[in-house]
Amino acid sequence: MNRLLVVDNLSKRFGGIIANEDISFHLEAGQIVGLIGPNGAGKTTLFNCIAGFYPPSEGTIRFMGNDITGMGSPMMAHLGIARTFQIVRSFGSMTVLENVMVGAMLRNKSVSVARERANDELEFCGLSARANVAASNLTVAEQRRLEVARALATEPHLLLLDETMAGLTPSEVQEAVRLVKDIQKRGIACLIVEHVMEGIMPIADHMIVLDYGRKIAEGTPAQISRDPVVLAAYLGE
């Protein structure tokens, strides 16, 4: 077994509020793992801890065998963890291509090399036609793809996707699902926080369910969808 990411007994508190309590799970290389749960379950907090957005209060996070607990996000990017943002944060003064070039510059500071890499990723994400458009002029679905392309340009081993499918039309969701599967084919593992169940259930190898800041279940999508604890949590919402 090739454990890429191992989270052990992770807790996160803000003042007196407990957002995550004693969460453990792991993710294997090339795996797609879905992180789900009702609103306020602590998904985003867990996601942000793993992404290096803020340090966990307790517990450890290991990536490819290294302890990365409390490291900042620039360091995480260097190690091979890339992320997207729930509320898209594209660089507004740049074109679509330039946005992705910033990502590619992590591995190679040459502008022309970065441009080539960026063009490849735009092609991969189906945005080639929009390469020279200002990033702020994209549709929501396109902006989400741009974030994915930008993150992929950093050549990650693990991609953290934060609600990439929220607010998309059913056909756009299908396209997003296809994109995630293509990413997996490149050997990149994905940890996906998702609200859109039809987006995550068909592609996840493994699911983790949070409620009230704790892990209440994990397993294959089929197991999860039959789990009475999970059903109760969602119905109680």
Place this chain on the structure above:
Amino acid sequence: MMTKKRNSLIVVGAALALVLPFIVSNPAHQNYLILVLMFAQIGVAWNILGGYVGQVSLGHVAFFGIGAYTSTALLISVGLSPWIGMLIGGIVAAVFGVMIGWICFRFKGHYFTMATIAVAEIIQVLFTNWEGVGGAVGLYVPMDRQGWGVMVFNSKLPYYYIALGLLCVTLLGNWAIEKSFLGYYFRAIKDEPEAARSLGVSLTAYKLVAIAISSFFTAMGGSFYAQKELFIDPGSVLVTSLSVKMSLVTILGGVGSLFGPLVGSTLLTGIEEATRQFFGGSGMGIDLIIYASIIIIVAIYYPAGVLGWIKHLLRRDAKTEGGA
């Protein structure tokens, strides 16, 4: 096509700049041209940190003063040529800039600006009370020797070309930054710092790079000023109003654009000269009122500056033509 147009504009502009002092022979007018070039140069230097990275410093006069004092003190004490003194001043200012940045970048946004003012105030107090560099009296650049070696001249003409050369060097520096990964990183930090971090860009590290380059070029402007005026004191090279002016020429012309400061400097220096001629010497407050009104109006209505405004007009014309 846009770049082709821009390139031919640059060539024409450069040719004009080279022959301009022969067309304008009145020393007072030549002095005005030198001021335009000098403020354009420090505006371009300020733009690296304030425009590209979006860290608005109003303490840049500290770097300007450090440049002026370093080259002048070295010239007086050991007779070092200001050409070398200028480089040393730039390096001293860059090191100082990194130290200051390391502290001040802990503040975000407006408070960063306030902190930079605080730093400049400290420097001003220290230099005013430091007898070794003339204290409140200031320093005179010795005039016993003249010529290119000591950068002291009787006529305005050499100063004009030195200012032009400095501006070109600084513009080239900016252009190189714009074209390299640094330019992309700087804009990324300004647009979306958190996203930049997630792509491996360390905010503090690259802000420090920006402040080092920016303060280096600002200090060179300070050394030039000292040689041109042949006299410096805290009241002339360490006052906050100078920080305001270097940022203002940039904002007026167009923040984050290569030639914005040159446009802004031409306009602002022109307005200042006109005000002075019209209302007589300063101290009446009218000059300040006009100055302030420009700042407020530009900040509220034309935040992209004159160049941004022109670009906007061109784009609108292109659109209506395309539609018709």
Place this chain on the structure above:
Amino acid sequence: MNGEILLQTLLSGILIGLVYALVAVGLSVIYGVMEIVNFAHGEFLMLGMYSSFWLFALFALDPLATLPLTLLLLFGLGALVYRFTIKRIVNAPMLSQIFVTFGLMILFRGGAQFFWKPDFRTVENSLVSGNVVINGLYFGIPHIVAALGAVVATGAVWWFINRTRLGAALEATAQDKEAAQLMGIPSHWIFALAWGLGAACAGVAGVLLSTFFPIFPEVGANFCLIAFVVVALGGFGNVTGALWAGIIVGVVEVLGGFWIGPEYKLAIVLTLFLAVILVRPQGLMGRAE
């Protein structure tokens, strides 16, 4: 150093520090509600001083008597400044926000120079003047009155924010602009209120200072910087923190002036501030995340 002189210096530092706290609270209220630093804050103080001076010089009205009038004038000015300039840049890029208040600073200074000349002026022989001797220590009565006035005014602001409905609305807007709007509070009114309140704090401090401080167009510059230091040390948007930080800054300033030299006063305060920020970026009184 003589113990008596030390005590005297310390106490005078505390007295002026309380006035600094009041100026800082005004700056903090504006920043807390809309995250805009008012670079023209010192100029509100300057205008408060001139208001006090002219009412005294023209109508022989004592500064203490005209304090409520100046308070209202500055409140109105603050609200007008918001209405005609700041309102247009609430969501503008940071650069615009910085330069609009910076432009206002220069505008007010230029206006003061133009209308009232750059001369130094003083309010002489007002009701509060002279000295008192307490246990062999000399205190200027104006200083004591100014400090007491500042404490009362700071307390009033604290009461307003924490104990009134309008103050609660102010606080809610500071926490979350959208949430406040959902509560049915138009945020533009709250912003105007914050600017009025902020300007009034500075204006009242100006009146209190006018009985013993020279009045000139640039007088606000140092006060604005010191207020900034106080806010940063006391924690952003923290009234009681500002009070303590004001006292610390006042004491450091007079002690530094005494030991190192009065010409270094401002530099000492600013250096202390940079040193503290280096160690505790959240300020002395602010809480870590």
